[in-house]
Amino acid sequence: MQIAKVQPDYVTFVGVLAACRHTRLVEEGLRFWDNMIRDHGIEPDTDHYACLVDMLQQAYKIIKSMSIGPYPRALGALLGACRTYDNVEIAESVSKELFELEPENTGNYVLLSSIYAAMEQWDDAARVRRAMKEKINPKFPGSSLVEEFNSVWYRY
Secondary structure, three states, X not given: OOOOOOOOOHHHHHHHHHHHHHOOOHHHHHXXXXXXXXXXXXXXXXXXHHHHHHHHHHHHHHHHOOOOOOOHHHHHHHXXXXXXXXXXXXXXXXXXXXXXXXXXXHHXXXXXXXXXXXXXXXXXXXXXXXXXXHHOOXXXXXXXXXXXXXXXXXXX
């Protein structure tokens, strides 16, 4: 299509995204998603979003089935993708695992809260912020948290 200078349309991108979904080409599908919006000015519709959600679900399944197990960096990247693509459902599942794997990582709480805020789910955003404050020890400005011999030390 590019060689023939044919402009893709709504239906073309539904087909491309569905193909990426079925062949588990998640990264390529996300690249096409961005290209559709940025380069071709096509606003996503329900069909496009359905493909995107399915690709994110596949990414989540891939991460969960990794031989080393779901590790925080991969889950964190997926949580970031959920923020980019406004996917609350997967964000909730991923963040639940991240809260178990990295209970002291405030970034995971903040990211989930911002996903809720972006979707104008203010009560959920506030609930996550409260949970973060309840579960995580405050870090004082100009201090470091040092773990040594199973003890935690604060350095100022």
